[in-house]
Amino acid sequence: MLTNSRLVHQPHDHGRCISAALTRANDLCSEQKVRMTTTRESVLRLLWQSHQPLGAYQLQGQLSELLNKPIAPPTVYRAIDFLLQLGLIHRIPSLNAYIGCPFPNSEHSNLFMICSQCGSAAEVAHNTINSMLQSASDKANFTLQSQCLELFGLCPQCSEHREDTDNEQ
Amino acid sequence: MLTNSRLVHQPHDHGRCISAALTRANDLCSEQKVRMTTTRESVLRLLWQSHQPLGAYQLQGQLSELLNKPIAPPTVYRAIDFLLQLGLIHRIPSLNAYIGCPFPNSEHSNLFMICSQCGSAAEVAHNTINSMLQSASDKANFTLQSQCLELFGLCPQCSEHREDTDNEQ
DNA sequence: TTATTAATGTTATATTATAACGTATCATTT
DNA sequence: AAATGATACGTTATAATATAACATTAATAA
Incomplete structure (x- = not known):
């Protein structure tokens, strides 16, 4: 099971997540001969800022602040569409939100573990599940042709806290 | 594998689907001591009219026609929420649409096979996949806590047609 | 009946997403 | 360097999905 769930739900050097993602993104762009512009890179960076998926209008606000100028929805959605096309980000339909993909270019499952407490989302690539879905x-x-798998529940941290408070009662 | 996919993607006596669903729904309501009103039953019936998920505003139009009076969005969404609560219907997030559930009250997977050609959606309950997801x-x-699994592709019929036209070329 | 709860009606508005068209920027060729 | 074509972005308007808030009506219980 290929997973970034441990990473997401544990303290870690997140600067590395970001810079690794950006490097991969730039490589992919030169490979495909498409342009990584300021807007696009900013959106990608924002989506990697945390492991919580962001909505388009949250992105709009943050992007506008970052670039110090008003940004209209179409600009955001164009960047989003571009990044989705390249497989650099995912859309999580039940949240109407977007998140950076930790393993682009590799075929994977679009399987997310979404914490209903803290909102974090960890992507997990699980070959066995994939092949079961294929055979089903x-x-x-x-x-x-494609798939979108969303698991809702409590991430490791929030599970622990929940247990703690449960025990206190 | 418990599935209604064969049923959905094959010609069948659909009147039975509908009446079975309505009977189950009424039983469940008496059991839970909640009311199956005209609005709610109509929405459920509409969602069972076909195996294509319907959006809230499609429902609004059809409901308004059926009941012969203007229906506002909140009315539709209330009925939807009620039916969702009881597990009688599902929301398919990537389509912003709703569909009748063929096996309510049984624990199941919320796994849908959605045809990108004809729009039909078949729900499939797959115990092995469920337990894999649990162990993952x-x-x-x-x-x-809960899950939502969407598979996109071509239903049996549309797959066949696709092959036919592929061969013609 | 009256009180109480549950359901619906009504109006307004929030949230998410896209259409259409104009302008600017980049890349390539001449 | 200038002309060309393609790509990206700006701008305005609006479509599509969903909910908030409060009034009214209908069903049930006391």
Whole structure:
């Protein structure tokens, strides 16, 4: 199981997450001969700022602040679409929110563990689950093209706190 | 694998789907001592009219026509919320749409196979996948509470047509 | 009946997303 | 360097989805 869940839900040098993501993004852009502009890079950076998915209008606010000028929704959505296309970010439909992808270019599951307490979302690539989904699709004569898997619950930290308060009662 | 995918993607006596669903719904309501009103029943019926998920505003239009009076969004959303609570319908987040649940009251996976061609959505309950997701959560110290799994692709019929046209080329 | 709760009606508005068209910037060719 | 074409961004307006707040009506219980 390839996962960044431990990383997400544990204290870590997050500067590294960000710079690694940006490096990957730039590499991918030169590879595909597309442009990583200031707007796009800023949006990607903002989405990597934390492990909480951000909505388009949160992004708008932060982007506007960062670039010190008014930003309209289309600008944000264009950057989002660009990054989605390249697989550098994901949309989490049930949250109407976006998050940086920790393993772009690798085929993976779009499986998220979303904490309903703190809002953090960890992406997990799980080969066994993927192949089960593939074979379930095959059995149903369903031609699988893409997927979006969302698990809701409590992240490790919030689970612990919950237990603590449970015990206190 | 408990599934209604064969049912959804094959011609069948759909009147039965509807009446079975309504009977289950009424039973559940008496059990839980809540009211199945005209609005709620109509919405449920509309959602069972086809195996295509419907958006809230599609429902609004159809409901308004059915009841022969103007219906405002809150009315629709209230009925939707009620039915969601009881587990009689599901929301499919990536479509902003709602669909009748073929096996309410049973614990199940919220796994949908959604045809990107014809829009039909089949719910599939797959115990093995469920338990894999559970154990993946356990390993990550993630307290799983609920889930939403969406598979996109081509349903059996649309897959066949696709092959046909592929061969013609 | 009256009191109480539950459901619906009504108006307004929040939130998320896109359409359409103009302007600026970048990259390539001449 | 100038001209060209393509790409990205600016701007305005609006579509689509969802909810807040409060008034009214209907159902149930006391």
